[in-house]
Amino acid sequence: MFSLNNVSVRYGETVALRPVSLDVRPGATLVLIGPSGSGKTTLLRVLAGLVAPEGEVRFDGEVVTDWRGVRRRLGYVVQDGGLFPHLTARENVALMSHELGRDRAETEARIEELADLTHLNRAQLDRYPAELSGGQKQRVGIVRALMLEPDVLLLDEPLSALDPIIRAELAKELKTIIETLGTTVVLVTHSLSEAQFFSDRLVLMRGGSVVQEGSYEEFERAPADPFVTQFIEAETLL
């Protein structure tokens, strides 16, 4: 789906991403994991076309030069849902469909379908973001991202800042949604257990570089760097 070839990003003096080469396979979930500041969000923003990198990005085999076409096929969920505060949840999720002049009845039907999938009720859809819990806001962000039936879903720590029970519930729902819709997913997380839950293809990053790509079992059995073991041990300890 996406293919990155020696992609790097600088913010002024800061090197946020060192040359990274990576494939995002259609229909699969790829998890970016690593400590704070390791470049996970930057890599996701490259895929979303929100930062201009050095190197080559291909989408469906074609080198991307104009991101507008690609962006239409993506759904991007930022950490807190990224909702417009002055719009209700329903207005937030319908916004792009209305902008694109889609049929209103079809838009409403899609909202209902996705609200069911994410277990959001009608009353919650008519509230403003400030009147929703963190988990509900994240669900609304997910519904909004899925409204236009994206081929690729980019999820930046979709389960962060949730209490453990809600987190586990939303993780299960999200996985079911991904499997039901067959969407290609790139998911960012700090958590190794969350990473394992979603995929057996993990990319561990540190300092803007990919340290190792593979399954958790491979990380344990054949760590590419002492940092891999250190990261696993730190996670297991907690």
Ligand SMILES: Nc1ncnc2c1ncn2[C@@H]1O[C@H](COP(=O)(O)OP(=O)(O)OP(=O)(O)O)[C@@H](O)[C@H]1O
């Ligand atoms: N807009 C920006 N301007 C300058 N530096 C930035 C900017 N965005 C990110 N950085 C820097 O780039 C590096 C990578 O940041 P990035 O947000 O990609 O890391 P991350 O792994 O997603 O971190 P976290 O897990 O804390 O969200 C960090 O050193 C960060 O300080």
